[in-house]
Amino acid sequence: MNQTLTDILPTSFPVQNTHRHVVFRAEAEPDEFARVEMMTADAIKHARTALKIGKKISDTEGRAFRYAVDNLGNYVVKGRVLGNGFREDVSELLIHMDQAAGAPDQLMSDMSAALGLAMALSQRVADLLAAERDVGWHRGIRAD
Numbered sequence: 001m002n003q004t005l006t007d008i009l010p011t012s013f014p015v016q017n018t019h020r021h022v023v024f025r026a027e028a029e030p031d032e033f034a035r036v037e038m039m040t041a042d043a044i045k046h047a048r049t050a051l052k053i054g055k056k057i058s059d060t061e062g063r064a065f066r067y068a069v070d071n072l073g074n075y076v077v078k079g080r081v082l083g084n085g086f087r088e089d090v091s092e093l094l095i096h097m098d099q100a101a102g103a104p105d106q107l108m109s110d111m112s113a114a115l116g117l118a119m120a121l122s123q124r125v126a127d128l129l130a131a132e133r134d135v136g137w138h139r140g141i142r143a144d
Contacts, residue, residue, distance in 0.1 A: 043121035050114035068093040
């Protein structure tokens with residue numbers, strides 16, 4: 001965040017006999033904990049994008065790939081992208097994509113990018129929630 005001194009310090013404006021003090025505040029970015037819901041929604045969006053691409057590809061790649069795409073669809077429909085099961089199934093789907101030979105490279109590349117973003121966001125949100133739970137435990141809010 002780039003701030004100059006004039007963005008932070010009050011500025012005086014003369015108004016007849018008095019002065020008004022106006023404080024200009026720079027826009028502050030929300031921290032990651034405030035954006036947990038947005039990051040989760042973005043993970044679902046990227047998983048949905050990968051699912052749409054995967055359905056275009058699945059007819060050409062065989063039964064195992066189609067099954068992995070269907071598993072991804074189950075997570076997207078439920079909106080459950082924060083669990084280990086989601087990340088394990090995405091990893092399995094990426095392995096199937098590496099072994100695929102018949103699908104167009106551009107579709108595979110787009111699907112791989114979307115899955116990578118979904119998995120990274122899913123892992124980051126899961127890490128933030130685990131950190132929050134751990135800090136709460138150390139503060140005496142024990143819910144084991």
